[in-house]
Amino acid sequence: xxxxxxxxxxxxxxxxxxxxxxxxxxxxxxxxxxxxxxxxxxxxxxxxxxxxxxxxxxxxxxxxxxxxxxxxxxxxxxxxxxxxxxxxxxxxxxxxxxxxxxxxxxxxxxxxxxxxxxxxxxxxxxxxxxxxxxxxxxxxxxxxxxxxxxxxxxxxxxxxxxxxxxxxxxxxxxxxxxxxxxxxxxxxxxxxxxxxxxxxxxxxxxxxxxxxxxxxxxxxxxxxxxxxxxxxxxxxxxxxxxxxxxxxxxxxxxxxxxxxxxxxxxxxxxxxxxxxxxxxxxxxxxxxxxxxxxxxxxxxxxxxxxxxxxxxxxxxxxxxxxxxxxxxxxxxxxxxxxxxxxxxxxxxxxxxxxxxxxxxxxxxxxxxxxxxxxxxxxxxxxxxxxxxxxxxxxxxxxxxxxxx
Amino acid sequence: xxxxxxxxxxxxxxxxxxxxxxxxxxxxxxxxxxxxxxxxxxxxxxxxxxxxxxxxxxxxxxxxxxxxxxxxxxxxxxxxxxxxxxxxxxxxxxxxxxxxxxxxxxxxxxxxxxxxxxxxxxxxxxxxxxxxxxxxxxxxxxxxxxxxxxxxxxxxxxxxxxxxxxxxxxxxxxxxxxxxxxxxxxxxxxxxxxxxxxxxxxxxxxxxxxxxxxxxxxxxxxxxxxxxxxxxxxxxxxxxxxxxxxxxxxxxxxxxxxxxxxxxxxxxxxxxxxxxxxxxxxxxxxxxxxxxxxxxxxxxxxxxxxxxxxxxxxxxxxxxxxxxxxxxxxxxxxxxxxxxxx
Numbered sequence: 001x002x003x004x005x006x007x008x009x010x011x012x013x014x015x016x017x018x019x020x021x022x023x024x025x026x027x028x029x030x031x032x033x034x035x036x037x038x039x040x041x042x043x044x045x046x047x048x049x050x051x052x053x054x055x056x057x058x059x060x061x062x063x064x065x066x067x068x069x070x071x072x073x074x075x076x077x078x079x080x081x082x083x084x085x086x087x088x089x090x091x092x093x094x095x096x097x098x099x100x101x102x103x104x105x106x107x108x109x110x111x112x113x114x115x116x117x118x119x120x121x122x123x124x125x126x127x128x129x130x131x132x133x134x135x136x137x138x139x140x141x142x143x144x145x146x147x148x149x150x151x152x153x154x155x156x157x158x159x160x161x162x163x164x165x166x167x168x169x170x171x172x173x174x175x176x177x178x179x180x181x182x183x184x185x186x187x188x189x190x191x192x193x194x195x196x197x198x199x200x201x202x203x204x205x206x207x208x209x210x211x212x213x214x215x216x217x218x219x220x221x222x223x224x225x226x227x228x229x230x231x232x233x234x235x236x237x238x239x240x241x242x243x244x245x246x247x248x249x250x251x252x253x254x255x256x257x258x259x260x261x262x263x264x265x266x267x268x269x270x271x272x273x274x275x276x277x278x279x280x281x282x283x284x285x286x287x288x289x290x291x292x293x294x295x296x297x298x299x300x301x302x303x304x305x306x307x308x309x310x311x312x313x314x315x316x317x318x319x320x321x322x323x324x325x326x327x328x329x330x331x332x333x334x335x336x337x338x339x340x341x342x343x344x345x346x347x348x349x350x351x352x353x354x355x356x357x358x359x360x361x362x363x364x365x366x367x368x369x370x371x372x373x374x375x376x377x378x379x380x381x382x383x384x385x386x387x388x389x390x391x392x393x394x395x396x397x398x399x400x401x402x403x404x
Numbered sequence: 405x406x407x408x409x410x411x412x413x414x415x416x417x418x419x420x421x422x423x424x425x426x427x428x429x430x431x432x433x434x435x436x437x438x439x440x441x442x443x444x445x446x447x448x449x450x451x452x453x454x455x456x457x458x459x460x461x462x463x464x465x466x467x468x469x470x471x472x473x474x475x476x477x478x479x480x481x482x483x484x485x486x487x488x489x490x491x492x493x494x495x496x497x498x499x500x501x502x503x504x505x506x507x508x509x510x511x512x513x514x515x516x517x518x519x520x521x522x523x524x525x526x527x528x529x530x531x532x533x534x535x536x537x538x539x540x541x542x543x544x545x546x547x548x549x550x551x552x553x554x555x556x557x558x559x560x561x562x563x564x565x566x567x568x569x570x571x572x573x574x575x576x577x578x579x580x581x582x583x584x585x586x587x588x589x590x591x592x593x594x595x596x597x598x599x600x601x602x603x604x605x606x607x608x609x610x611x612x613x614x615x616x617x618x619x620x621x622x623x624x625x626x627x628x629x630x631x632x633x634x635x636x637x638x639x640x641x642x643x644x645x646x647x648x649x650x651x652x653x654x655x656x657x658x659x660x661x662x663x664x665x666x667x668x669x670x671x672x673x674x675x676x677x678x679x680x681x682x683x684x685x686x687x688x689x690x691x692x693x694x695x696x697x698x699x700x701x702x703x704x705x706x707x708x709x710x711x712x713x714x715x716x717x718x719x720x721x722x723x724x725x726x727x728x729x730x731x732x733x734x735x736x737x738x739x740x741x742x743x744x745x746x
Contacts, residue, residue: 076563350583352587364491365491
């Protein structure tokens with residue numbers, strides 16, 4: 001800037017401003033700042049370079065192969081459960097994908113369930129009913145204070161020790177089985193009817209969303225109320241039912257049946273999956289309950305009094321006045337809990353659930369590429385965590401107080 | 405220990421790889437200077453490597469460490485045992501944390517050629533098998549269609565299981581555990597129809613962990629070749645030669661009837677030229693590997709010959725009662741065959 005000004009011809013009688021001198025001395029704060037930053041950057045860069053180059057050199061010196069080329073070779077091992085088709089002849093990268101999807105399955109379902117359970121527990125702490133209040137309190141204290149690995153092991157023990165073996169599994173109406181092989185349930189045989197029902201459900205959600213917007217706008221304009229909860233929930237199910245009827249109302253179900261050493265037909269949730277899910281949900285819910293409780297407690301008491309004096313019921317006051325304000329306090333620590341749940345899912349390997357860590361461990365042992373496999377684990381968790389953070393930050397900005 | 409912290413350990417080991425200076429051909433000097441052989445062993449496998457209540461280690465794999473320590477340091481007790489899980493073992497050897505890995509490790513191409521280590525002669529020829537509860541009425545692995553199989557991760561076992569399942573269209577479902585205790589625990593609780601690992605391991609687990617060993621049987625099918633042997637770091641030919649020939653020496657000692665009890669007598673009295681070479685009463689074979697004349701005498705005195713090691717740790721009179729089978733001498737129907745010490 002200074003140079004530009006100096007270079008431009010002087011206008012009128014304005015005295016030429018004295019050229020600003022760059023102070024290259026140690027006395028200049030700006031100069032010191034630049035120096036410190038350059039040094040910090042250099043130290044970090046050198047550290048990374050040193051570790052990387054030395055590891056590579058040492059590995060080479062010891063004849064240890066390195067590189068990610070192994071990902072394209074056939075994995076050669078089976079995986080107990082997978083959400084996508086996987087075969088032992090598939091490449092290592094696909095085995096990793098199976099592991100990541102298994103991790104995601106636990107994480108996503110876990111986050112949803114833990115949020116629901118945690119919110120109920122947190123709200124329950126403000127119940128007028130002393131028993132409900134006490135139970136919620138006891139739950140939080142018990143589940144929050146037992147290490148999560150122990151909880152996983154306990155759940156797994158419950159599933160494998162207490163439940164009956166597959167051969168004499170008790171069933172509910174010959175449809176649902178609960179045994180050492182897990183929880184088996186019937187699944188509809190996929191056909192046109194089911195596909196249309198799925199489409200109908202999605203269409204229903206879109207309609208519900210539009211309906212809610214319309215109802216809220218009408219309320220704000222005219223004061224006429226409409227159901228904002230029940231109707232939007234009913235619509236998707238109604239449209240799904242319509243789709244199913246349109247597809248010829250198929251009623252074929254695949255029903256599980258113990259056959260030799262496994263269940264034929266239907267679908268099963270394995271004890272490993274159930275134990276990981278239950279353990280993580282119960283543990284994380286206790287923390288979420290505290291987060292929710294703190295959020296609600298942070299809303300000034302006057303708010304609920306004001307809501308009451310406007311004639312809102314306690315439930316309405318909670319839903320319309322307290323929770324929207326509490327949400328702003330709740331979301332940032334809630335993000336932490338989601339991250340914790342996702343990262344804790346890596347403990348699944350202790351009870352035999354094939355998550356990404358389990359797959360990577362096997363791959364590590366088959367190929368000996370320790371540095372590579374651990375890097376993949378790190379990259380996966382980093383990506384998951386940063387994605388969750390980004391999503392929650394976006395939601396946080398959306399629900400934050402809009403300053404006008 | 406959680407998996408993540410284990411991963412951190414592995415990373416730390418990788419960091420160790422990064423920090424240690426380049427290193428080749430120095431193991432013997434390091435062992436002598438330290439006055440101790442650092443030996444990686446199993447965390448606990450009856451008959452192969454286990455620590456008693458006083459912390460004293462014993463087993464077939466442990467005896468290999470003792471023999472090597474006796475040959476180099478003249479004292480079989482100068483061994484520091486580092487118990488390792490299946491996943492830690494190779495990194496521990498690569499990073500220089502241990503001098504020799506003697507931990508029922510299967511000798512395979514991938515491991516020998518790409519992990520920066522060299523295998524020594526197999527000390528136990530094994531094969532992977534299945535254990536099932538007697539009451540499951542399974543008599544053959546081929547009838548286990550759709551069965552769940554408990555298995556410990558970090559072994560060649562998972563791959564063998566998959567190969568066998570595919571070849572026989574059995575559709576076996578592996579449930580993979582990080583720790584052996586968890587895998588056997590799940591099997592004994594009935595979560596899995598079968599448990600799989602090397603047959604010697606099955607015998608050890610049935611004997612040690614089952615409430616009643618008679619309630620479990622080991623199926624006749626062996627589904628893989630598992631030559632279990634010690635390994636040393638690549639690039640140290642001197643140390644590799646010592647460890648390799650100590651093992652061959654123990655095998656040949658059995659072939660020529662040299663035992664822990666008679667080795668001293670053989671040294672002074674035997675006129676058999678082969679025996680004289682082994683006990684160092686004629687040629688100095690020790691010089692060839694950088695040790696002295698008595699190197700094999702000390703090893704044999706410390707742990708006995710290969711046959712004695714086998715019988716003492718896993719043989720017919722032990723609780724494991726493993727048959728000698730493939731591990732008999734080559735001239736007695738087995739495949740233990742040592743190249744001549746000469």
